[in-house]
Amino acid sequence: MAAGVAAWLPFARAAAIGWMPVANMPMPVAPSEKNKRQDELIILNVSGRRFQTWRNTLDRYPDTLLGSSEKEFFYNEESKEYFFDRDPDVFRSVLNFYRTGKLHFPRYECITSYDEELAFFGIIPEIIGDCCYEEYKDRKRENAERLMDDQEDNKDAKLPNMTFRETMWRAFENPHTSTMALVFYYVTGFFIAVSVITNVVETVPCGSSPNQKEVPCGERYTVAFFCMDTACVMIFTVEYLMRLFAAPSRYRFMRSVMSIIDVVAILPYYIGLVMTDNEDVSGAFVTLRVFRVFRIFKFSRHSQGLRILGYTLKSCASELGFLLFSLTMAIIIFATVMFYAEKGSSSSKFTSIPASFWYTIVTMTTLGYGDMVPKTIAGKIFGSICSLSGVLVIALPVPVIVSNFSRIYHQNQRADKRRAQKVQKARLARIRISKTGSAVQSSAFLHSKRNGLFNEALELTQLPYKINLSDQSSIDEDQRLSKSTSLLESQHHHLLHCLEKTTNHEFVDEQYYQQSYLEAGMQNYPSRSPSLSSQDGVTGTCCTRRSKKHHKPLPNTSAPAHIPPLKHTHQLGLQELSTIHIQPLSTSRSSLNMRVDEQAPLNCQSSQITTAIISIPTPPVTTPEGDAHLPAGPAHQNVVKVSAL
Amino acid sequence: MSCRKRCKREIFKFAQYLFRLITGSLNNDSVEDELELSAVRHRPEGLEQLEAQTRFSRKELQILYRGFKNECPSGIVNEETFKEIYAQFFPQGDATTYAHFLFNAFDTDHNGSVSFEDFVMGLSILLRGTVQEKLNWAFNLYDINKDGFITKEEMLDIMKAIYDMMGKCTYPVLREEAPRQHVEVFFQKMDKNKDGVVTIDEFIDCCQNDENIMRSMHLFENVL
Numbered sequence: 102m103a104a105g106v107a108a109w110l111p112f113a114r115a116a117a118i119g120w121m122p123v124a125n126m127p128m129p130v131a132p133s134e135k136n137k138r139q140d141e142l143i144i145l146n147v148s149g150r151r152f153q154t155w156r157n158t159l160d161r162y163p164d165t166l167l168g169s170s171e172k173e174f175f176y177n178e179e180s181k182e183y184f185f186d187r188d189p190d191v192f193r194s195v196l197n198f199y200r201t202g203k204l205h206f207p208r209y210e211c212i213t214s215y216d217e218e219l220a221f222f223g224i225i226p227e228i229i230g231d232c233c234y235e236e237y238k239d240r241k242r243e244n245a246e247r248l249m250d251d252q253e254d255n256k257d258a259k260l261p262n263m264t265f266r267e268t269m270w271r272a273f274e275n276p277h278t279s280t281m282a283l284v285f286y287y288v289t290g291f292f293i294a295v296s297v298i299t300n301v302v303e304t305v306p307c308g309s310s311p312n313q314k315e316v317p318c319g320e321r322y323t324v325a326f327f328c329m330d331t332a333c334v335m336i337f338t339v340e341y342l343m344r345l346f347a348a349p350s351r352y353r354f355m356r357s358v359m360s361i362i363d364v365v366a367i368l369p370y371y372i373g374l375v376m377t378d379n380e381d382v383s384g385a386f387v388t389l390r391v392f393r394v395f396r397i398f399k400f401s402r403h404s405q406g407l408r409i410l411g412y413t414l415k416s417c418a419s420e421l422g423f424l425l426f427s428l429t430m431a432i433i434i435f436a437t438v439m440f441y442a443e444k445g446s447s448s449s450k451f452t453s454i455p456a457s458f459w460y461t462i463v464t465m466t467t468l469g470y471g472d473m474v475p476k477t478i479a480g481k482i483f484g485s486i487c488s489l490s491g492v493l494v495i496a497l498p499v500p501v502i503v504s505n506f507s508r509i510y511h512q513n514q515r516a517d518k519r520r521a522q523k524v525q526k527a528r529l530a531r532i533r534i535s536k537t538g539s540a541v542q543s544s545a546f547l548h549s550k551r552n553g554l555f556n557e558a559l560e561l562t563q564l565p566y567k568i569n570l571s572d573q574s575s576i577d578e579d580q581r582l583s584k585s586t587s588l589l590e591s592q593h594h595h596l597l598h599c600l601e602k603t604t605n606h607e608f609v610d611e612q613y614y615q616q617s618y619l620e621a622g623m624q625n626y627p628s629r630s631p632s633l634s635s636q637d638g639v640t641g642t643c644c645t646r647r648s649k650k651h652h653k654p655l656p657n658t659s660a661p662a663h664i665p666p667l668k669h670t671h672q673l674g675l676q677e678l679s680t681i682h683i684q685p686l687s688t689s690r691s692s693l694n695m696r697v698d699e700q701a702p703l704n705c706q707s708s709q710i711t712t713a714i715i716s717i718p719t720p721p722v723t724t725p726e727g728d729a730h731l732p733a734g735p736a737h738q739n740v741v742k743v744s745a746l
Numbered sequence: 747m748s749c750r751k752r753c754k755r756e757i758f759k760f761a762q763y764l765f766r767l768i769t770g771s772l773n774n775d776s777v778e779d780e781l782e783l784s785a786v787r788h789r790p791e792g793l794e795q796l797e798a799q800t801r802f803s804r805k806e807l808q809i810l811y812r813g814f815k816n817e818c819p820s821g822i823v824n825e826e827t828f829k830e831i832y833a834q835f836f837p838q839g840d841a842t843t844y845a846h847f848l849f850n851a852f853d854t855d856h857n858g859s860v861s862f863e864d865f866v867m868g869l870s871i872l873l874r875g876t877v878q879e880k881l882n883w884a885f886n887l888y889d890i891n892k893d894g895f896i897t898k899e900e901m902l903d904i905m906k907a908i909y910d911m912m913g914k915c916t917y918p919v920l921r922e923e924a925p926r927q928h929v930e931v932f933f934q935k936m937d938k939n940k941d942g943v944v945t946i947d948e949f950i951d952c953c954q955n956d957e958n959i960m961r962s963m964h965l966f967e968n969v970l
């Protein structure tokens with residue numbers, strides 16, 4: 102319950118008088134306020150700064166340090182105050198949480214010190230209000246990353262007994278660990294560069310014999326280029342095989358992007374070796390050489406920036422996709438329009454809509470080659486609209502990509518999104534757990550109902566005979582249980598209890614409701630509940646009579662027909678009441694059974710229980726007088742009610 | 747308004763819209779049109795007057811006011827806040843309808859808001875009043891249109907509101923006719939001359955003869 106609203110509980114309880122004339126059953130007794138003290142100011146001395154607040158304010162959250170008896174450990178007898186040797190600035194936020202019910206995170210505060218203070222005072226950080234939660238989460242994540250980076254630097258420390266394989270792998274991954282690794286790193290880098298330059302220079306026309314036209318260098322110095330290529334490929338192959346050998350998980354290594362690039366870089370050479378003699382596939386062979394340019398991607402092992410760029414593009418996939426999609430839409434629209442606009446003019450280059458695609462793309466990206474220009478006036482108008490909109494459409498997603506890149510580049514984060522998802526789930530789980538521990542209204546109310554508030558039950562029964570309770574210990578335990586709930590809670594529960602009495606229905610939790618609803622749908626009459634089967638001997642007679650009635654298909658028979666059977670079983674009912682009462686609380690159903698028995702003794706005709714399961718409507722309320730001889734009537738009906746489930 | 751005038755008005759509005767479109771000030775209007783929530787401040791009468799008018803002691807009034815002001819810093823409660831506060835006590839159901847009726851019962855001068863005086867007067871009757879006064883208050887709550895008679899429709903509304911607070915997950919499963927049946931029971935009990943309405947005298951008479959109701963009236967006396 103929100104802290105501030107607790108102050109309105111007296112009002113809600115007073116307003117409950119509005120239900121009283123309507124209710125047909127007697128109300129449960131209000132919880133007595135045994136330890137009601139006058140509200141007093143308590144002094145909290147935090148490292149010299151004195152805070153004062155009402156005791157009631159702190160009692161709002163009984164599962165924290167200040168709200169529970171744990172604070173007595175810090176009580177200072179001489180100065181009659183509670184002394185905490187903690188940070189007074191953070192304590193301000195903590196105390197405000199009690200006052201307002203919202204926990205705020207001050208921006209100037211260090212995240213770790215704030216966390217420590219919260220942990221000390223027993224407050225979970227998940228309940229930070231939405232206004233401050235984003236900030237808190239961001240700071241926490243930054244902090245965690247910083248710590249992780251520090252840890253990663255220590256990763257390069259050499260472990261004492263590393264096998265040769267592990268040493269090699271470490272050398273490959275972190276070149277600065279040993280001189281050999283560094284040498285290897287630079288050598289491979291050099292050869293990648295050489296290979297790329299070779300590929301480029303191969304195609305440059307160099308020198309021409311006077312009788313022939315220009316030949317590219319590749320064809321002039323074939324042998325030299327072939328030797329260079331061979332050398333590079335050999336180095337790359339050796340490197341790849343060594344990495345494959347050293348990899349801790351070979352399968353995973355073979356699936357990684359870098360190794361695929363390596364393979365693609367060296368494969369054309371080998372394919373070329375195999376296929377040199379066949380002239381037919383020389384065309385395909387030429388295309389294969391294109392793949393040699395992938396060697397340039399091997400540089401990404403050497404450059405952090407390239408890797409980050411690749412990661413950015415991957416993380417901005419949605420923006421890129423959107424850009425592509427919107428561009429495609431616009432291209433198709435404008436191409437169609439231009440085609441039909443230019444259809445009229447003669448010798449138009451816009452021969453078909455796909456032919457207009459080229460014009461649209463060139464115009465939208467503001468390239469404007471000029472190989473296709475519109476000639477009609479309509480064409481020119483639409484062409485100008487096309488170029489204006491092109492600027493807009495391209496300009497929109499680009500800043501997103503740019504900002505993404507800068508963010509990633511500066512923070513250098515890797516698997517952040519995966520971690521964030523786990524944290525979100527964990528946060529919700531933690532709030533749920535802590536709330537079920539403290540007072541969540543509905544489940545706390547149902548929880549306390551299940552524990553059986555025997556005290557209330559006892560006080561309410563005004564039967565002429567007193568039930569001899571053999572089980573005194575269980576009563577004590579329940580008394581202890583009821584004391585443990587705070588006064589506020591017990592008053593709130595009493596209020597909900599009164600509502601139940603007024604409407605003659607009970608609050609149940611979700612799964613019980615689903616159960617009973619399902620069973621109502623299935624109309625499972627003959628089945629007996631476990632609670633009843635345990636009392637089979639005692640209630641056998643009445644139940645058999647009841648179950649016979651269940652088989653009748655009529656849903657709403659009139660009440661008077663059922664009154665005679667009630668009278669018959671009253672004597673049995675009185676005995677049953679005592680036996681049922683003594684039975685221990687085994688299942689929740691049996692306890693519900695018992696509880697309802699206890700509290701409905703007086704007004705038998707009052708219960709207007711119309712269940713979907715049993716179609717026996719209770720007899721209508723004629724007079725609300727309490728009849729001592731018919732106390733077991735509704736009790737019976739309640740017993741029967743459960744059995745039908 | 748004649749057709750021509752209307753047309754002229756429309757054209758003028760459209761021209762205005764075009765102008766704003768061109769100058770780029772199209773959205774500014776919406777900001778200005780927002781009604782500013784009037785910062786209503788209400789200060790209650792002095793402590794002595796309230797002490798004289800109600801049956802609360804000074805200390806009790808202090809405690810009440812602190813709680814009231816915490817939730818409603820402006821000093822008055824409007825219906826929305828009232829509903830929110832009341833709904834927090836009944837998480838499983840929908841307490842808004844009943845809160846609406848309660849609000850009308852507390853808002854004795856019918857000005858749409860409950861000030862601290864109204865609040866405290868109501869509480870004084872409920873917690874410290876005589877049984878007669880309490881029954882009077884309850885009758886006033888049920889009599890929605892305040893005409894001195896409780897009809898079956900009014901009672902049905904109230905009953906539905908109460909049953910709404912129970913929510914869906916109840917045992918036994920809440921049926922559609924439950925409120926109606928309850929109203930029937932109520933009228934059978936209360937409506938002595940069977941004229942279809944319950945007057946204040948019938949109501950008070952009947953309640954005073956009912957032990958349960960009498961006992962429950964004293965239930966919340968030591969709430970504060």
